[in-house]
Amino acid sequence: MRNAVGAVDTVLLLGGRSEIGLAIAERLVRGGARRVVLAAREATGGRGLAGEAERLRAAGAAEVHPVEFDAADTAGHEAVVAEAVKLVGDLDAVVDAFGVLGEQAAFEADPAAAAAAAAATFTGHVSADLAVAARLREQGHGTLVVLSSVAGVRVRRANFVYGAAKAGLDGLAQGLGDALHGTGARVMVVRPGYVPTKMSAHVSAAPFPASAREVADAVAAGLRRGAETVWVPGVLRYVFAGMRVLPRSVWRRLPR
Amino acid sequence: MRTQRRLLTGWGRTAPTSATVARPRTAAEAAALLKQAGPGRGAIPRGLGRSYGDAAQCAGGLVLDTAELAPGFRLDQEAGTVTAAAGTSLAELMERLLPHGRFLPVTPGTRQVTVGGAIAADIHGKNHHADSSFGAHVRWLRLVTPDGAERTVGPDRDPGLFWATVGGMGLTGVITEAEFAVVPVETSAVRVDTDRTADLDEALAVMTATDHRYHHTVCWIDLLATGRATGRGVLTRGRHARAAELPARLRRDPLRFRDRSAAAVPPRVPPGLLNTWSVRTFNAAYYARAPRRERDRITGVGPFFHPLDAVRDWNRLYGPAGLVQYQFAVPFGAEPVLRGIVSRLAAVGAPSFLAVLKRFGPGTPAPLSFPRPGWTLALDLPADLPGLARLLTSFDERVLEAGGALYLAKDSRAAPAAIRAMYPRLDEWREVRARVDPDGALTSDLARRLEL
Numbered sequence: 001m002r003n004a005v006g007a008v009d010t011v012l013l014l015g016g017r018s019e020i021g022l023a024i025a026e027r028l029v030r031g032g033a034r035r036v037v038l039a040a041r042e043a044t045g046g047r048g049l050a051g052e053a054e055r056l057r058a059a060g061a062a063e064v065h066p067v068e069f070d071a072a073d074t075a076g077h078e079a080v081v082a083e084a085v086k087l088v089g090d091l092d093a094v095v096d097a098f099g100v101l102g103e104q105a106a107f108e109a110d111p112a113a114a115a116a117a118a119a120a121t122f123t124g125h126v127s128a129d130l131a132v133a134a135r136l137r138e139q140g141h142g143t144l145v146v147l148s149s150v151a152g153v154r155v156r157r158a159n160f161v162y163g164a165a166k167a168g169l170d171g172l173a174q175g176l177g178d179a180l181h182g183t184g185a186r187v188m189v190v191r192p193g194y195v196p197t198k199m200s201a202h203v204s205a206a207p208f209p210a211s212a213r214e215v216a217d218a219v220a221a222g223l224r225r226g227a228e229t230v231w232v233p234g235v236l237r238y239v240f241a242g243m244r245v246l247p248r249s250v251w252r253r254l255p256r
Numbered sequence: 257m258r259t260q261r262r263l264l265t266g267w268g269r270t271a272p273t274s275a276t277v278a279r280p281r282t283a284a285e286a287a288a289l290l291k292q293a294g295p296g297r298g299a300i301p302r303g304l305g306r307s308y309g310d311a312a313q314c315a316g317g318l319v320l321d322t323a324e325l326a327p328g329f330r331l332d333q334e335a336g337t338v339t340a341a342a343g344t345s346l347a348e349l350m351e352r353l354l355p356h357g358r359f360l361p362v363t364p365g366t367r368q369v370t371v372g373g374a375i376a377a378d379i380h381g382k383n384h385h386a387d388s389s390f391g392a393h394v395r396w397l398r399l400v401t402p403d404g405a406e407r408t409v410g411p412d413r414d415p416g417l418f419w420a421t422v423g424g425m426g427l428t429g430v431i432t433e434a435e436f437a438v439v440p441v442e443t444s445a446v447r448v449d450t451d452r453t454a455d456l457d458e459a460l461a462v463m464t465a466t467d468h469r470y471h472h473t474v475c476w477i478d479l480l481a482t483g484r485a486t487g488r489g490v491l492t493r494g495r496h497a498r499a500a501e502l503p504a505r506l507r508r509d510p511l512r513f514r515d516r517s518a519a520a521v522p523p524r525v526p527p528g529l530l531n532t533w534s535v536r537t538f539n540a541a542y543y544a545r546a547p548r549r550e551r552d553r554i555t556g557v558g559p560f561f562h563p564l565d566a567v568r569d570w571n572r573l574y575g576p577a578g579l580v581q582y583q584f585a586v587p588f589g590a591e592p593v594l595r596g597i598v599s600r601l602a603a604v605g606a607p608s609f610l611a612v613l614k615r616f617g618p619g620t621p622a623p624l625s626f627p628r629p630g631w632t633l634a635l636d637l638p639a640d641l642p643g644l645a646r647l648l649t650s651f652d653e654r655v656l657e658a659g660g661a662l663y664l665a666k667d668s669r670a671a672p673a674a675i676r677a678m679y680p681r682l683d684e685w686r687e688v689r690a691r692v693d694p695d696g697a698l699t700s701d702l703a704r705r706l707e708l
Contacts, residue, residue, distance in 0.1 A: 001705040004270035004309060004580050004668035005645040009705070031645065032671065090315070090704070139297070140316030141273035141701075184263055184274030184315055225577055225640055 001092060001141065006224030007032035008092035008143075012084045014069060014128055016040030016049050019197040020147060020212045021097030026059045027216035028093060028223075034062040035088040039069035039080055040098075063088070071098050071124030072116075078131040090139045093223065094132045096125060097147045099165075101199045107161040114161045121165035126172060133176050136185030144187045145219055146173035150231075153191060153240050157252050159203075177228055188222050190215065191240075192232040208233055257285060264313040267306050267571050268668055269578035270639050273315035273701055277302075279324045286320060286400045286430045290697055293318040298699035301430045303370030304345060307377065308581035308636075309668030310701035311425050317699070322372050325432055331356060337395055339435040342372030347515040347565075350557065354513045358438040359496065359557075361393035365612070366564040367515065372431040377665035378423035378625040382472035382561065385617035389627050390436070391422030392620050397434035402697035406432070415621075420688035423625035425664055427698050427708060428689055441496045443510040446472070446560040448494035450550040452543065456487025456598050456613075460591060460631070463491065463615045471495040472560070475613040478539040479601045479635060480532065487598045489613065490546040497554055506554070513557055520568035527575035530638055535607035542609075564610070577640035580668055582648055585616060586660035587630040593658040594631050597651050601635070604647065611635035623681035626663040634666070645669065664702065672707040682708070 002008050011028050015021045016038030025036055036056050038049050043066035053064040065087045069080045084091060099121040107114035129144060136142035151159055152166030170189060177187035192215050194206035210232040222230040231237040259278045265271065280286040293299035297317035305312055313319060322343035329352055330339040338358070340349060346360055347367040353359060362381045369379065378391040396410035399421055409418040421428045453459040459475045467473055470493035477489040499510045558565060571579060586593050601608065612634050619628045637644060652674045655662065661678035662670055676682055702708070
């Protein structure tokens with residue numbers, strides 16, 4: 001159960017290797033969460049999640065369970081959620097952090113690869129988030145934290161495949177949040193700006209960056225006040241209020 | 257029976273969860289509901305929702321609102337007892353008892369609690385040092401357990417189950433009615449002595465020296481005063497007034513009492529209204545306005561016993577984030593812990609304006625009952641106060657080390673391990689609970705969170 005000061009007991013991380021996702025999980029563990037489920041591809045075989053699990057245990061988690069999860073296997077997502085519930089009981093916080101950034105130039109050269117990446121960044125979330133929402137509705141509480149991006153707030157020339165997928169995800173999360181209103185379950189949409197991680201190593205730095213840890217702190221603060229939308233850093237809310245109304249002719253000339 | 261899916265919180269308005277709310281009118285209806293809840297996500301009874309945390313909510317499950325439970329009210333003047341349905345509020349009882357010259361044995365800081373809730377939380381009042389808690393005055397109660405049985409239990413009839421139900425937070429069954437002692441009074445007024453206390457040590461000393469002379473005592477503490485004034489307060493001590501002590505104007509109708517509040521807080525209050533600055537101003541004014549020393553003032557039951565009822569929906573003052581109540585008890589001899597917590601709150605400027613200090617007397621045999629001989633401090637803080645979680649966790653450790661405990665009816669954020677250590681008789685209580693509820697049909701958000 002989430003307590004009065006925003007701490008949770010159980011966490012399901014969809015995207016068990018996501019740097020931002022792990023930072024959030026670690027932050028929630030430091031705030032009192034004791035049981036974590038890490039869902040990712042090759043969770044048990046192959047690459048495994050030993051390092052990730054160790055990091056959470058070092059932060060104080062009593063249990064870390066790896067669970068097999070493939071974003072592309074949309075038919076299997078309900079079963080993943082059911083398995084997580086079997087392992088830790090009620091899901092107090094679910095962090096939806098999977099997806100791929102990719103390279104815009106490569107996408108434009110290989111439409112099929114672009115479609116596959118867009119599927120991982122959007123389509124897989126439709127089934128996963130709906131499965132999570134059904135569970136949260138049934139248990140009458142819980143927060144689904146969806147990692148959106150400012151890239152989806154207004155899609156840019158420089159990364160429009162990724163941006164379009166994130167725009168879809170952002171819309172999905174908002175709609176789901178409205179659908180769950182009054183059920184005790186909630187959705188929190190997180191919109192970070194540029195976060196330097198392994199995934200974004202090939203992208204040049206942008207103004208108003210945030211570290212994975214800052215995203216995690218913002219999510220924890222959002223859980224405490226029951227926020228619906230969290231921008232990281234917070235100033236991006238106002239930056240993008242301006243960006244949204246920039247004329248198209250200016251917008252398309254933005255350097256990145 | 258009408259049922260409704262609703263979002264519920266405790267009085268602190270934090271951590272809402274949704275449940276199906278049903279209003280059983282008979283014990284049989286309550287039994288049927290419990291049976292139905294068993295295989296699902298469980299059920300919990302709820303009265304007026306005055307527990308501050310998550311004691312009377314059951315996420316995804318069933319909440320049995322006791323408001324319509326029959327039968328009503330029987331006063332036995334000879335035995336000095338009353339029998340009332342579990343959903344009856346103490347406010348209603350006072351309205352019905354006072355004309356007969358009777359009063360409740362124990363009343364907390366609000367009269368907007370039910371008989372069922374009073375037993376389930378084993379509530380205490382300003383007279384705890386003299387009269388113990390509510391459970392000590394209960395003769396018997398009727399309990400619907402998840403096996404469908406309706407049992408009558410008391411201190412002499414299945415005492416194990418009775419004492420597990422007293423302070424059991426509704427987790428042993430649904431209380432449908434209870435008989436308890438009521439005390440004779442001549443008037444609805446109280447005779448009060450008021451003294452300002454310059455610091456915490458003076459309050460502790462005066463209460464220790466004089467509590468035996470007063471039936472009711474409590475000390476409001478200004479938690480924002482710092483330096484030499486740390487822990488300064490206003491001590492009020494009193495007893496029910498005799499008819500002859502009333503001024504002529506009140507003597508015509510000495511038992512007059514009406515349940516009403518002077519003011520109410522609007523439904524929406526901006527966040528941050530209660531901050532260090534505004535509460536410091538309020539506390540300083542409250543302290544300055546209190547008489548330095550006043551004797552034998554005649555006042556009403558409401559202003560003396562129920563300061564929390566003076567302003568309706570006062571919990572809304574904390575804005576959308578809600579409030580966290582923190583109430584702990586430490587044994588006599590642990591005064592340094594009490595002093596340490598008060599100084600720390602003053603040092604961080606924690607904006608608390610309803611902090612009260614009370615001296616507890618002997619407790620009841622109930623394994624989960626909170627009051628025990630020693631000192632108790634209750635305070636409330638905005639739930640969104642930065643650093644609140646860590647601050648209160650550090651207090652938990654001090655309280656635990658001193659052999660103290662937190663009050664389950666107020667808790668909304670403690671860790672299961674802390675509660676387990678504070679209530680060493682938890683396993684004994686669990687055994688009784690397992691006897692009447694082997695499948696765990698009764699559960700609440702509190703029980704889930706604290707793994708009771």
